[in-house]
Amino acid sequence: MSWLGRIGSSGFWRRAKAMLVKEFIQLRRDRVSFAMIVMIPIMQLILFGYAINTTPRNLPTAVLLQETSDVGRTILAAIERTGYFKITHRLASVEEFDRVLASGEVLFAIEIPAGFERALRRGDMPALLVAADATDPVGSSSALGALNRIAQVALINERMLPDQTQPLFEIRAHARYNPAASSSLNIVPGLVGTILTMTMLIFTALSVTREVERGTMESLLSMPISPLEIMVGKIIPYIMVGFTQAALIIGFGVLLFGVPILGSLLLLALLSTLFIATNLSIGYSFSTVAQNQLQAIQMTFMFFLPNILLSGFMFPFAGMPVWAQWVGEALPLTHYLRIVRSIMLKGSGFIDLQYEVLALFALMLVAMTIAVTRFRRTLD
Amino acid sequence: MAVQSDIAIDVHGLTKSFDGRVVVRDLSMQVKRGTIYGFLGPNGSGKTTTIRMLCGLLTPDSGEGTCLGYDIRTEADEIKRHVGYMTQRFSLYQDLSVRENLEFVARIYGLNAPVKSAKEMIARLGLTGREEQLAAQLSGGWKQRLALGACTLPSPQLLLLDEPTAGVDPKARREFWNEIHALANDGLTVLVSTHYMDEAERCHEIAYIAYGELLTHGTVEQVVEQSNLTTYNVGGDDLQKLLQALEGKPGIDMVAPFGASLHVSGRDEKKLEAAIKPFRDGKKYNWSRAEPSLEDVFIELMNRSKDNFR
Numbered sequence: 001m002s003w004l005g006r007i008g009s010s011g012f013w014r015r016a017k018a019m020l021v022k023e024f025i026q027l028r029r030d031r032v033s034f035a036m037i038v039m040i041p042i043m044q045l046i047l048f049g050y051a052i053n054t055t056p057r058n059l060p061t062a063v064l065l066q067e068t069s070d071v072g073r074t075i076l077a078a079i080e081r082t083g084y085f086k087i088t089h090r091l092a093s094v095e096e097f098d099r100v101l102a103s104g105e106v107l108f109a110i111e112i113p114a115g116f117e118r119a120l121r122r123g124d125m126p127a128l129l130v131a132a133d134a135t136d137p138v139g140s141s142s143a144l145g146a147l148n149r150i151a152q153v154a155l156i157n158e159r160m161l162p163d164q165t166q167p168l169f170e171i172r173a174h175a176r177y178n179p180a181a182s183s184s185l186n187i188v189p190g191l192v193g194t195i196l197t198m199t200m201l202i203f204t205a206l207s208v209t210r211e212v213e214r215g216t217m218e219s220l221l222s223m224p225i226s227p228l229e230i231m232v233g234k235i236i237p238y239i240m241v242g243f244t245q246a247a248l249i250i251g252f253g254v255l256l257f258g259v260p261i262l263g264s265l266l267l268l269a270l271l272s273t274l275f276i277a278t279n280l281s282i283g284y285s286f287s288t289v290a291q292n293q294l295q296a297i298q299m300t301f302m303f304f305l306p307n308i309l310l311s312g313f314m315f316p317f318a319g320m321p322v323w324a325q326w327v328g329e330a331l332p333l334t335h336y337l338r339i340v341r342s343i344m345l346k347g348s349g350f351i352d353l354q355y356e357v358l359a360l361f362a363l364m365l366v367a368m369t370i371a372v373t374r375f376r377r378t379l380d
Numbered sequence: 381m382a383v384q385s386d387i388a389i390d391v392h393g394l395t396k397s398f399d400g401r402v403v404v405r406d407l408s409m410q411v412k413r414g415t416i417y418g419f420l421g422p423n424g425s426g427k428t429t430t431i432r433m434l435c436g437l438l439t440p441d442s443g444e445g446t447c448l449g450y451d452i453r454t455e456a457d458e459i460k461r462h463v464g465y466m467t468q469r470f471s472l473y474q475d476l477s478v479r480e481n482l483e484f485v486a487r488i489y490g491l492n493a494p495v496k497s498a499k500e501m502i503a504r505l506g507l508t509g510r511e512e513q514l515a516a517q518l519s520g521g522w523k524q525r526l527a528l529g530a531c532t533l534p535s536p537q538l539l540l541l542d543e544p545t546a547g548v549d550p551k552a553r554r555e556f557w558n559e560i561h562a563l564a565n566d567g568l569t570v571l572v573s574t575h576y577m578d579e580a581e582r583c584h585e586i587a588y589i590a591y592g593e594l595l596t597h598g599t600v601e602q603v604v605e606q607s608n609l610t611t612y613n614v615g616g617d618d619l620q621k622l623l624q625a626l627e628g629k630p631g632i633d634m635v636a637p638f639g640a641s642l643h644v645s646g647r648d649e650k651k652l653e654a655a656i657k658p659f660r661d662g663k664k665y666n667w668s669r670a671e672p673s674l675e676d677v678f679i680e681l682m683n684r685s686k687d688n689f690r
Binding site for chain 2: 214215216217218219220221222223224225378379380
């Protein structure tokens with residue numbers, strides 16, 4: 001009752017209004033918060049509206065033709081016409097067939113075996129082999145579904161063939177790396193990358209702004225220590241923190257969800273360290289740009305959002321339009337997701353992942369350069 | 381290594397502005413080695429900016445000079461090695477203990493035995509038994525001592541202290557100054573900014589800065605003498621009425637209550653005499669010539685510079 005009385009009194013609204021006016025003034029002065037109010041909804045709207053597609057089309061596909069035949073060409077054309085597949089690679093050998101799948105260059109590989117056409121004309125029901133990279137079941141399942149109809153309709157216009165009331169060939173689809181299409185096999189490695197991105201960014205994003213806000217930066221700058229020394233000293237402890245986090249998630253993933261680690265654990269550890277260092281450098285560069293800790297957190301959040309949406313963590317990377325894929329390529333999480341999924345689920349080696357490693361290195365160098373050049377050595 | 385001269389700070393024509401506002405204008409100063417040089421002036425007069433330019437934290441817009449023989453524009457790294465700078469705001473790590481803070485500083489400066497030198501400094505500061513206390517938990521006076529200890533740990537040749545005793549109780553202030561004198565005795569040069577007149581009198585030399593300009597410098601006696609101020613000490617009842625009557629009269633540059641008496645000062649002795657004559661006749665007030673205090677001199681300087689620059 002007493003609080004009701006208070007709301008009624010004229011003093012209540014006068015004081016509340018004073019507070020409200022003050023909040024608006026502060027909000028107007030805080031440019032980054034203001035930008036966030038506008039940017040976050042626009043960014044979300046564009047990303048969800050244009051970039052994200054849960055039934056991706058035009059997925060990169062490789063073909064291995066063991067024979068050249070009209071029938072083969074017709075079938076391939078029919079496969080492309082479904083809209084789900086886009087033939088990007090023509091392979092010459094079975095080794096290449098395995099390699100392009102392992103490196104993630106393609107999501108599907110199709111093999112037309114030798115003697116396919118002859119067997120077809122004889123009515124022997126030959127098999128067309130389709131191998132799918134099922135590490136991301138969402139990305140591959142709808143395309144695999146579309147394949148089943150192909151066998152019935154692909155050759156309907158071909159003449160000189162036996163009776164077509166029954167399919168003339170079979171499509172033998174093989175979901176590689178994740179045959180049960182279990183989503184935890186996909187999500188657990190992805191989570192390693194997502195959690196590391198969030199925590200590593202926050203840790204270093206705050207590190208310089210905290211010194212500025214608490215006033216310790218002034219005396220630090222008056223001491224004989226260089227910006228590079230400060231950066232290295234601030235990043236290395238968190239590499240260990242990140243490493244512990246990664247080990248925890250992967251350990252529990254293996255124990256609780258039975259996620260396999262098919263590739264080299266050492267390679268996984270090495271490349272995870274690279275990814276951790278890349279994120280720390282990016283966070284650190286935010287730290288040198290932001291005026292205070294709040295701004296640093298806001299920048300981190302703005303960077304985290306596209307990392308989640310465009311990296312292939314939540315939605316299939318191959319299903320995004322080209323511009324969104326380019327944005328995705330500029331994000332460290334995209335490359336790390338490929339690394340961690342490939343090593344754990346596909347058993348990929350260093351050679352398969354060299355492009356991703358190079359990309360992470362490049363991103364780290366860019367961030368470090370920004371950080372060291374942006375770091376203010378004086379208070380000017 | 382720069383040539384050892386007996387001048388620690390030698391700067392000419394330093395100017396610095398922020399966003400078009402001149403904060404320090406054409407400032408020149410020389411500080412001899414081994415002296416305690418007091419840097420006085422009101423808030424916002426440019427003391428902190430000057431100190432920051434001296435230790436390479438700010439780049440002057442124009443002007444040049446040396447600090448310990450090193451160029452303040454190009455040899456900031458060398459200056460940082462040999463200068464201890466104590467910031468106005470406590471700038472050690474609040475979430476580190478006394479010992480950890482000192483060891484951190486010792487390591488940054490590359491001291492040979494950081495743990496040992498930190499331990500010695502703790503003993504010297506009288507903080508033994510409190511090594512493991514977090515800096516945040518120390519009282520204001522202890523924080524200042526710790527900050528001074530951190531500055532002197534790497535054995536600098538020059539100490540720049542920016543209002544080191546602001547907000548510290550009188551006893552802690554006195555101890556702090558005793559420590560500064562002890563350091564100067566060991567040959568350290570100390571530049572210390574302050575608001576307190578009693579602290580100014582404990583300096584070997586002082587400089588007064590207002591609105592970014594260095595208005596006067598020298599020993600306390602020289603500064604008082606240079607002011608050419610004539611001052612009367614007035615006793616009696618109802619001084620407030622006298623103050624109101626005298627204020628703003630031609631020839632009277634300053635009237636200020638001092639405890640139970642009034643200080644009346646003027647730059648021109650004759651004009652001052654003329655102005656106070658009507659009030660001297662009666663027996664109501666008790667007039668006597670007095671030496672102007674440092675505060676009289678500074679307030680008068682400030683009033684005068686305000687007329688010139690504002």
